[in-house]
Amino acid sequence: MKLKQFEATIDASQLKQALTEHSFDMVLHGHKHTNHVGIDGSLIPVDSNERFSPLCIVSGGTIAGYPRLNDTQSFKIIKLAGTSGPRTRAEVVEVPLKAAANPRAAIKANSRIFHLPLSSRLPSLHDVAPVKLNLDRDLLKRLAPELEAHAGTLSTHVSLPSHNEEAFAPSLRYRCHSLLETGGTKYFYEVVQATSRIGFGVVSRVHWLVTDVTAMTKSGSDVRVILLIGNLEKTHFSEIVEENEVLISIENLRRDFLPAINSGFLEVRTHLYSQEDAAQLNVGVMS
Missing domain, CATH: 3.40.1350 (Trna Endonuclease; Chain: A, domain 1)
Incomplete structure (x- = not known):
């Protein structure tokens, strides 16, 4: 697995270029205390010459502190399909962090997989x-x-x-x-x-x-x-x-x-x- 680390201060254009030109997996972790994967509403532009695609929002549950009620500490592995952009599919694996005698078995049994369409059709x-x-x-x-x-x-x-x-x-x-x-x-x-x-x-x-x-x-x-x-x-x-x-x-x-x-x-x-x-x-x- 190839991992590429992005600093929090990375320029948006650099991130866009990296996502377009490279094939890699990403590990997402954070302190939002909420595990979430969803497709945000699509903007339909008129005065901008850039065509907006649906925005996928992925938040990682806290890896320290306390998760929200009925949630769990976790991190996510984001896999972008294809070797170059624009990509149309992604896979997000939500890996829970649980105290267990056999962590590998616990991860395999409790991880959740989200298959994401990144090219939901906008009105043409x-x-x-x-x-x-x-x-x-x-x-x-x-x-x-x-x-x-x-x-x-x-x-x-x-x-x-x-x-x-x-x-x-x-x-x-x-x-x-x-x-x-x-x-x-x-x-x-x-x-x-x-x-x-x-x-x-x-x-x-x-x-x-x-x-x-x-x-x-x-x-x-x-x-x-x-x-x-x-x-x-x-x-x-x-x-x-x-x-x-x-x-x-x-x-x-x-x-x-x-x-x-x-x-x-x-x-x-x-x-x-x-x-x-x-x-x-x-x-x-x-x-």
Whole structure:
């Protein structure tokens, strides 16, 4: 067992760095006279760009003096799962201090184990419909101003015909955010708000959209796909694990769809939101 001692005066940033970068167990003891393990309430930030996670409170019972009524003197061993942060699980072993002829047997029989979830899910952007709608509108204004001053036919939430009618039920259709028909060309717009790395789910959506729209060219239609991506990794909506992971995943997406981009069939437009942008867009938003 590797143990690392922290002085009471340790800087909070140093402790955070140590918890993130190292794998070790900790022994907690104190003089609070109360044994306790619990998850504190989660804060939902608006004006801070740091996403708050649930706070786990662990207090060690006194190792001297008198414990509270029906409690016992004890110490706790805290084990963080994984070799690096952010960690999602921890184990807290509460070891009682009792006078016994066989302390090892007494500890084994009376120790209590707490399995802690350290990543209890907070509401994400996609859980708050009014805020998500507000962000989508803002992204459209920033990246697709032609939709407001369009000279053509604009439709929203358009269901696309399947590229393979024989394989899929009529109910399974891609629903695109917007369709602009102008100058003999159909422009299909999709909006993605990226709070974390763009993964298989979003890539599959784009693949589905591009595949169905490509099939329209067989009937002689002139079509284009415009993908609008809001990068929210610098805001309080962020759920990133590594710095710049959204930016890197956007570049990976461009690489995956490079033939379509080079041919002019697919265009990817992005906007990096600041925390100031996100906070301002939250003002006055009501469900």
